Amino acid sequence: MNDSKALDAAISEVSNFHIFSDLDLKSVSALCESGKIIVSQHKEILYRQGDPADSFGIVLSGAYKLSKPTLNGEDTIVHFSAPGDVIGAFIMSQHNPVFPVSSYSMGPSRFLKIPRHVYLERWKNWPEVLFKIQNLLSSRIATLQAQKTLIKAPLPVKIAHFLIDTLNKYEGNSATSLSIPITRKEIADHFGASVESVIRVMSQWSKKGLIETHSQQIKVLKMDKILKEMENF
Amino acid sequence: MNDSKALDAAISEVSNFHIFSDLDLKSVSALCESGKIIVSQHKEILYRQGDPADSFGIVLSGAYKLSKPTLNGEDTIVHFSAPGDVIGAFIMSQHNPVFPVSSYSMGPSRFLKIPRHVYLERWKNWPEVLFKIQNLLSSRIATLQAQKTLIKAPLPVKIAHFLIDTLNKYEGNSATSLSIPITRKEIADHFGASVESVIRVMSQWSKKGLIETHSQQIKVLKMDKILKEMENF
DNA sequence: CGCTCGGTTGATGCACATCAAAGGCTGTGG
């Protein structure tokens, strides 16, 4: 088996992420003990909402979307997880935790899955780590709150914000092209809009040459004009 | 000065809250060192968004709303804080933190304000406490996510949910009457709706005898019918 | 080759927003 070799590789990978930024390799290994690397293709399910949560983990590469069905059966996308994001750690300390949302891979992705007992035995008693998780949580709250200030904005403004934010998050500040595949439906589900409306906005932009998409890879051609869109409210 | 006496009283008060539930009085005192009790009347500002955050604290009684201006100058209410809620703790560990939202009292309220250095020296190094804060944060995320599943729901459904949730949160499960004053504008700002629309929904309910309001105190008369409203989607 | 999935487009309707006007209530200052 080269399972343990793969795990070692993953450990050196995660040690670069912010959450482990000032820990040595040995500590990181301890935190990732019994970790398993999950490799997902496009649109595979990682965790199903309602299932008992006996593991959590860290996104290594690609992306996962967290979604929750609405009352009438549709889906709402609650969060897009980028590499370095922790999924499920926040609920590990509950008694018999259950996943509050489902997680699906977006394009080929990798995830380091760690059993719950490692959380309870190691993570939970390690102040520095708790602390880092707290930071992750609070930045996630900040994101959700920032999104809330857009509720009254018209759809094009929301989509423009989404594009800019997602570019920053996944590709860094100066990037213009999104490597993870995102469908219009997913954008719609993120805002509670309809696919058709999202399409109408984005195909306008395509026609005007502001953006370009090839098989779900979105590319921003005229960043300045997209930024202009954001100002309409 | 009976400042210290008042502080002692507040400390025994907070020690009942969930966040301190399994700490002894001495520990709680240590965590609340140099705390000051802030007494607010209706609609007074506690923290202003953008101001440097050199303190944080715990809601003792009443309620505070956390709001953030939208891009065009209006307000979005991001969270209602009940007694026992911690305000601002999540950002204490940033360098030169700044409040991401403004906080206003709703009706007469009291707040135990604790200087930032106490957080950095005591709270931050106390695993059990970090842990409790993590729980608070994750339940706040759960709330925000749950709200997100309502984006597509029609306004009456949203308002019904709001009433039920707020009743549970502030008054407990079986209560029917909200003691904190909430205006229709505040409900509207919570959803990004217009005051008029909220009024139209709620005055229908008033006419049908489902609810009753006297000077911003909302009372639910026919809980079952309100629960029915929630099912329309 | 038929199937599903993502994208697209047009026609129609509705749930809200917006605008406008008014009355009650509270506090404030002349």
Next chain:
DNA sequence: CCACAGCCTTTGATGTGCATCAACCGAGCG
């Protein structure tokens, strides 16, 4: 003590952004 301003609520008239419904196309795929 009255006038006035500000806030909250209300109601009606009008407009519009977006959902919904329906149909179609192209691409990948078992």
